[in-house]
Amino acid sequence: MARFMDVHRGMKGITADQLVQAHQADLAIEQEEDVHFEHAWADPESGIVYCLSEAPSADAVQRIHERAGHRADEVHAVPLSI
Template sequence: MAKFMDVHTSMTGVSAEDLKAAHQADLDIQGEEGVDFQQAWADPTTGHVFCLSEAPNAEAVRRIHERTGHPADQIHEITITV
């Protein structure tokens, strides 16, 4: 499966608890699209949240985030890692 980094840009003020709840919502239904959300990071000051996942495609990631109420503004496939 491919790896993806998605970016949310409008989550200003997100707390650790908010991030954990949003991530858990994704985890609860990720299997329905064959996605494996692995990690999430946030900067509450800028409102940026970053999520790392493995998925069959970017659309599967998009659908999960949309269904859980926090759509991604950008989804990037990661093709090179070191």
């Protein structure tokens, strides 16, 4: 399974509770696309949210985000890590 980092923009002012709710919405349906969202980070000041996942494809990640109500602006494969 591949790893992906996706980016959401335009979420200025996001709160910790809203980040948890968005992440939970992904987790509730992730198994339908064989995706697993591992972690999410947010900067309320800039409005940028990052999500790390394992999935069969970037398209699968995007489909879950879209169905959960928060389409990613970018989805990047991250094949190398240390």
